[in-house]
Amino acid sequence: MKVIKSKEFTTDRAWAALDIANLQGITVRLHWTDQPYKWHINDGEEIFAVMDGAVEMHYKENDIIHQVLLETGDIFHATIGTEHVAHPQGAARVLVIEKEGSI
Structure with a gap:
């Protein structure tokens, strides 16, 4: 059992994450960031x-x-092969669900 107050989560570097769960090879992670990521394509x-x-x-x-x-409560679904990059507008907390080991 876990209760996570996402608004209280911070880290010492952009895109660092709190691992919440691994659902048979699918990871659920909470990220904090104030910097863009990089253009990438996930393998799932x-x-x-x-x-x-x-x-x-x-x-x-x-x-x-x-x-x-995307504002608080909004969801983006990247299908297989979708090249994308996230640019936070100030500090943001993002829940990411993806295949384990994906970038």
Whole structure:
């Protein structure tokens, strides 16, 4: 049993994470960040839920870059092969659900 107050979670570096659970090879992790990540493609699907703050998600479809502002409570689903990068707008806390070992 765990109770996690996501708004209280911080770390000493951007994108560091609190491991919450491993569901038969699917990880659930809470990240804190105030810096962009990097363009990447996961080797599986990814769920990205903003728990606190706002994140501008950039993603490519047919080599065209799109962006969407995700606010607290919003969810981004990156399908297999979706190249994307997250740009927090200040400090943000993000719940990420993805295949274990994914970048």
